[in-house]
Amino acid sequence: MGANQSIRLKSSRKQYQSCQRKNSRGSQDSGDSNVDLNLVTSNGRIFLKNSNNEYLLAVDDIEADRLHKRHHTQWHVWKSHFSSPVKTLLNLGNMNVLDVGCGPATWLMDMATEYPQSHFTGVDIVPLYPADRMPDNLTFIQANVMEDLPFEDGSFDYIYVNDLLAYFPGKCCKEQIFPDLLRLLKPGGWLEITEYERKLYETGPNTEFLMDKLSTVFHNRGASGIPVYEILPDLFQNDDDLIEFRREDKFVKYCDFQLTISEFTYVFSTLKNMILEFTSMNSAKYDEILSCACKELLKHKTSFHVTRFYAQKRTKELQLI
Numbered sequence: 001m002g003a004n005q006s007i008r009l010k011s012s013r014k015q016y017q018s019c020q021r022k023n024s025r026g027s028q029d030s031g032d033s034n035v036d037l038n039l040v041t042s043n044g045r046i047f048l049k050n051s052n053n054e055y056l057l058a059v060d061d062i063e064a065d066r067l068h069k070r071h072h073t074q075w076h077v078w079k080s081h082f083s084s085p086v087k088t089l090l091n092l093g094n095m096n097v098l099d100v101g102c103g104p105a106t107w108l109m110d111m112a113t114e115y116p117q118s119h120f121t122g123v124d125i126v127p128l129y130p131a132d133r134m135p136d137n138l139t140f141i142q143a144n145v146m147e148d149l150p151f152e153d154g155s156f157d158y159i160y161v162n163d164l165l166a167y168f169p170g171k172c173c174k175e176q177i178f179p180d181l182l183r184l185l186k187p188g189g190w191l192e193i194t195e196y197e198r199k200l201y202e203t204g205p206n207t208e209f210l211m212d213k214l215s216t217v218f219h220n221r222g223a224s225g226i227p228v229y230e231i232l233p234d235l236f237q238n239d240d241d242l243i244e245f246r247r248e249d250k251f252v253k254y255c256d257f258q259l260t261i262s263e264f265t266y267v268f269s270t271l272k273n274m275i276l277e278f279t280s281m282n283s284a285k286y287d288e289i290l291s292c293a294c295k296e297l298l299k300h301k302t303s304f305h306v307t308r309f310y311a312q313k314r315t316k317e318l319q320l321i
């Protein structure tokens, strides 16, 4: 990253937000955490730069705003907050729900409000959650999914993960993150993972060009090889602890959801410096390609694929059947 400032933090929320304030608008503070973050600023945006964490998107208030907006688009696409058959249990109450890589906790805030009798926990490596307006049944823990999460085995009835695993190498998902999620799940509980395919359909040349550069960014940040989206069905189906594997797929056309075009622009603007680092293009040329690509999304009716994968953890009784 060009003219960067590297900030190493034994990160409490307070320290993280002091970094936010230097870069954007900042906010309130709260407790400490043991997560050791190495934050890097580039063009006024904050990125993670841990030796063992190559998450490529920004982790700041601007990103939180994007994730809030995307949550609403997702609602229009799915018309539901989840696909696992847990609604009755959530209504009955006393369900322990975990959202891993919860970002600004938008999904959690909706869920905690809709199901006040159940308890919700959000985990993220950075504290993007709104500490000043958390419902009583919602807790946030700052932790790194590349390590075992700080909960006892079988702590949760339902684990939800949205748009997280694709940023990690397949090997890491297979050997660390997925097994740890299963460890945390109670027998009989449900695991639901939503991921986006890293591929667009019906694309124009500028869009293809940018998608190709995106693959290089993933490769450079250690997430090369078979994309996680493609290995997830095998992970679910080949695990002896899981039964009732299901998937729900949506093809989303950019032209049907204006916000998805802003999202495309946002993601490729965020990645601009990373892409310029390994191409001979100048900044103005990049902006022109991005602007043309956005027009192509409408013209070609470009679409993308998003899938909810979910399954239930086997109980001893279910093992006997």
Ligand SMILES: C[S@@+](CC[C@H](N)C(=O)[O-])C[C@H]1O[C@@H](n2cnc3c(N)ncnc32)[C@H](O)[C@@H]1O
Pocket: 053, 055, 057, 059, 067, 068, 071, 100, 101, 102, 103, 104, 106, 123, 124, 125, 126, 128, 143, 144, 145, 146, 161, 162, 163, 164
């Ligand atoms: C694309 S965002 C999705 C956030 C949220 N699930 C949503 O759909 O709005 C991915 C999130 O993963 C978090 N993240 C990245 N690396 C992580 C790690 N190693 N451990 C925990 N969270 C991580 C980021 O901070 C970010 O909030």
